[in-house]
Amino acid sequence: MKIQRSNPDPTLAQLFDQEPSIDSEAEFKKLMIAEKIVQLLRAQKLSRKELARRMDVPPSRITSMLDGSNNLTIKTLVRIGRALGHDLHQTLVPSGHKVRFTHYDPAKIDSPFTFQATTRKTRKKRTDFNLKPTASDDDSRAA
Numbered sequence: 001m002k003i004q005r006s007n008p009d010p011t012l013a014q015l016f017d018q019e020p021s022i023d024s025e026a027e028f029k030k031l032m033i034a035e036k037i038v039q040l041l042r043a044q045k046l047s048r049k050e051l052a053r054r055m056d057v058p059p060s061r062i063t064s065m066l067d068g069s070n071n072l073t074i075k076t077l078v079r080i081g082r083a084l085g086h087d088l089h090q091t092l093v094p095s096g097h098k099v100r101f102t103h104y105d106p107a108k109i110d111s112p113f114t115f116q117a118t119t120r121k122t123r124k125k126r127t128d129f130n131l132k133p134t135a136s137d138d139d140s141r142a143a
Helices: 012-017 022-043 046-056 059-067 074-083
Strands: 113-119 125-131
Touching: 022 059, 046 059, 046 074
Parallel strands: none
Antiparallel strands: 113 125
8 A cells, every 4th residue: 555645744945945933033032132141141250140139030030031931021131231231232124134233332432533513603504524643553545
């Protein structure tokens, strides 16, 4: 007797070609956020108990946030960020695009020019841009 399947199982390649469901994508994003929080805790040598103390919540709440069983709200993420000395930054991008964040300390950035708005007696606003001197290790000149 020969058995025929009317609906064969999809191949692995077909499964990866399908767009993930909203639920599975949301679950993945929650796990990514939880992993980032765990990395920050390790980097700062903080325990979950200490994070709970800083957030004024029971330690069991931290565990449930990090194991993905809780739905993290923006407010909760902001509270976690403040407790860890970080700010929350989020964005939406067109489908198929990737995002790369770069963080920097604005106090350590030397702007290539200064901006100064001046007002003349004619009541017209004039804007002056003053270029700063070229860095000593920079041989190139601006165009």
